[in-house]
Amino acid sequence: MAQMIGFNLTKALAEREKELKGQITVKHNINIKDVRKEALNLSKDKDVLCFDFEFSINYEPKLAKLLFEGNVLLLAEPKEGKDILKNWKKKEGNENVRLLVYNTILTKCSIKALQMESDLNLPSHLPLPKLAPAKQVTNYTG
Known part of the structure; x- marks a missing residue:
């Protein structure tokens, strides 16, 4: 089973x-922009997968916006990593990984x-x- 090993923000805008x-x-949206194998030497026998994301919170009608960009890193067995990469792009695959x-x-x-x-009084x-x-409590008998 894949496990989360990292979370990095590259943009935080309010x-x-x-x-x-x-x-x-108030509307939320998560968009996974890219999923790829990352070249990190954390483990010789496991793959590191990087999920680039964008998370937005919009206050309508066009009152305010919060935007976050970054990535989530997962450590997975090589076979599981290949399956995740192949199936994610088809919008199929491991529900546990997607939820994680x-x-x-x-x-x-x-x-x-x-x-x-x-900070912005939102x-x-x-x-x-x-x-x-x-x-x-009324009419308590005890």
């Missing part, structure tokens, strides 16, 4: 174009995005936990 007014729609790559991107970029959203793209007043 931009607020207008005042936030009215109905706001996408969840890594979502987790890492969302953490960065929360800070950038706070609403969070994720629902955050909130405290509510405790419900008072």
